[in-house]
Amino acid sequence: MVTGKNTYILAIISSILLIPVSADMANAESVPEWIKNNALWYGQGIISETEFLNAIKFLIENDIIVLENPQEVITQVTEAVILIPNGNFDVTSAGFYTPLNLEIPPDTIVIWANEDSVPHNIQSQDEFGKITDLFNSPPLNTGDRFEFTFEEEGVYNYYCSFHPWRVGLVTVK
Known part of the structure; x- marks a missing residue:
């Protein structure tokens, strides 16, 4: 497949x-x-x-x-993964995003992978917790992935709207 x-x-x-x-x-x-x-x-x-x-x-x-063109410079695509661990849905568990603050260079593809037993989504927020339209995943069932390419430097906040106590950061520098 x-x-x-x-x-x-x-x-x-x-x-x-x-x-x-x-x-x-x-x-x-x-x-x-x-x-x-x-x-x-x-x-x-x-x-x-x-x-x-x-x-x-x-x-x-x-x-x-x-x-095709030997003089062409081949740039490497950079990827990073954030895990949504099992137990992330439970407000009392220590199932935080791994890593909680992902630090990456610009033009990195970030992949969120749901390893939890329940669906989650990834929703971008501003620094005050207000939802932004930068990225918004569909519901991610167990094993599903969502990816977004961070092109510009900055600090990007996100959370799961199903479990709003689960927040994370992507720092692009």
């Missing part, structure tokens, strides 16, 4: 790479097994984005994958 993360990385790779495709080359047997495993493990979250990109870098450096 192709997930949002898999679709995203495939879009990046296909947009920066020119991989010649012919009838005799367009088959799964022509792709080395270790590449398939790395792509699968990345999609499943078993290996990091850095490990996956290092595998792609190896393929480029050894002319296995040929860049």
Whole structure:
């Protein structure tokens, strides 16, 4: 199954790479097994984005994958994950967002992953707790993810409108 993360990385790779495709080359047997495993493990979250990109870098450096424009600078996409741990819904539990204050550089994709047994959402707020329209996720069931790219520096507040005592911060600097 192709997930949002898999679709995203495939879009990046296909947009920066020119991989010649012919009838005799367009088959799964022509792709080395270790590449398939790395792509699968990345999609499943078993290996990091850095490990996956290092595998792609190896393929480029050894002319296995040929860049469309060798002078083009390839920028690395940065991702960070905030976990909504099990028990987050309970006002008396210590199930805070992990991390509670995520510090990232600009242009980072932040992914909220719901590991709780109940739905949550992610709603942006200003510093006074007033709802803003910067980002607003749909209800996230157990296992669901929501992502937003933070492009500008600043401190971004968010909370779960289902459980308003659960608040968090993303600090972009």
